[in-house]
Amino acid sequence: MPADVPGPPDPPAPGGEVPSSSPPPPHRLWTTGFVLMWAGQFLISMNFYLLMTVMALYAMERFGTDEALAGVATSAFIVGAVLARLLTGKYMELLGRRRVLHAALVLLALCAAAYLLDTGFRGLLVVRVLNGVGFGMATTVLPAAVQALIPAHRRGEGTGYFMLSTTLAAALGPLAGLSLSTAVGYGPLFVVCTAIALLGLAVGAVTRLPELSLSPEQRAGLRSFSVGQFVEVRALPVSALMLFVGVGYSAVLSFLNPFAVQAGLVGPAGAYFVAYAVTVLVSRPFAGRLQDRRGDNAVLHPALLLFVVALLLLAAADSPFLVLASGTVLGVGYGAVLSAAQAAAVRSAPLTRVGLSTSTYFLCMDLGVALGPVLMGTLVPALGYRGMYVAAAAVVALGLVYYAAVPGARSRRGRA
Structure with missing residues (x-):
């Protein structure tokens, strides 16, 4: 069964999930x-x-x-x-x-x-x-x-x-x-x-x-x-995408406040994650249903592209409108990637390995978030915050290229 095609529920078998109450x-x-x-x-x-x-x-x-x-x-x-x-x-x-x-x-x-x-x-x-x-x-x-x-x-x-x-x-x-x-x-x-x-x-x-x-x-x-x-090898191709995604998100998480102070956009920056959360709450259920019906690529390709757009909007932000627009687009893009990639990682291995699949996914995410502030922070003195956000967009774009060439290509072959 290909990784992005929803399959039937796993039959009960030795080594399978045994809930502590009725399923x-x-x-x-x-x-x-x-x-x-x-x-x-x-x-x-x-x-x-x-x-x-x-x-x-x-x-x-x-x-x-x-x-x-x-x-x-x-x-x-x-x-x-x-x-x-x-x-x-x-x-x-x-x-x-x-x-x-x-x-x-x-x-x-x-x-x-x-x-x-x-x-x-x-x-x-x-x-x-x-x-x-x-x-x-x-x-x-x-x-x-x-x-x-x-x-x-x-x-x-x-x-x-x-x-x-x-x-x-x-x-x-x-x-x-x-x-x-x-x-x-x-x-x-x-x-x-x-x-x-x-x-x-x-x-x-x-x-x-x-x-x-x-x-x-x-x-x-x-x-x-x-x-x-310690690592679920079958979940690594999708999970590795989160290294790129984590670096991009850490640029927002770590440097939004100092960027806002420098650009005189402190007020809108305070509402940035509220705009992000509202958009996620509205869009994520639709993204989940689309993934179940059309496969992982139908969500991850456009979501990664929107993540790139959100970072570029932040790099260009010189008004409250562009700051909030970036937060809104981030909710559709990064918000969808976060859950869609996890679902794809879990689906890539048997349920008996779901714990390792989940830990592999979050391990890659954590590493990206940990490396991001160091990598992006070294660019700020030379490029400024706006140039740093362009570089972060380039990292996420690289992640899109990687996904299309490796796990995304595998998903397409599975659906063919």
Whole structure:
């Protein structure tokens, strides 16, 4: 069965998905389990965005660090997340998804509370790494487990709806983080983060995750230390696209505020991610249905092109209209790529490898987001922010060429 052609549901077999309760009807998507996992993913993502947007400034104001060390406080989180993803995709099937999720949620709650303590800058770095570990574990388990609750013929649509949890958090989190830190200070902000983490722990306690029933041969394979037990090779062609996409998105995430200050567009920049989120909420369900009916290429080709356009609009932005237009186009482009590429990666391997497929996808995404600020930041002194956004558009365009030549070409052959 080609990767972009929706196939029939997998029949029950040894080594297949064994839900902890009766499986949902074949056409039903919004089950109790789906809603609880959606809520858990939203709460975890809210804490991520609440903290990510204020952490560099917090490090500078609280510990008197320079910009470089403040950046380390932000990127330390990504280091923990990448390490966790490498291991979680493999060991969550051996240890049990529910057990791994509970451990991750406890760790996230402890880390949120630890921000309230006077740990010093080095202690902050330790907390950031551990926070990243918990985040990487939880956001590998939940997107992998939810695939068992999505009917096979609605894979793109269901994945798109699930990823709206992250999109909504991406719109609300930065705004709430900056507003709380400015209005009431960092202490109350960290109290809010702790409360959200505890609520996430409570949601996780009542969520029943579908578990894998592994054969002795599969368990033996997962206990080995070959590359194939840490990365799903069949998901790599699609997942590698996210290296390009992550670099492009990190240019927006990391440099929008300083660009807006320099260009005198601070007000419109504040509404940028709101415009992005509204567009995603409207467009993503349609993109998911299109992917299920017409295949991965029907969504990913135009979505990547629109992502390029969004970055070029930002490079040319000299008015509030162009800033908001960029955010709107970004929602249709990057927003569709995020869920469509994940659905394609999951569909490229058997459901018994869905955990590794998911971790491989997010690992590539994390690496792109981690490398992007370094690569794009080195261009700013020479090209300025506008030139840097043109370069970011070129990187995403390269990703489109790569996808058309490798996984996209494979999809076309499969449909022929």
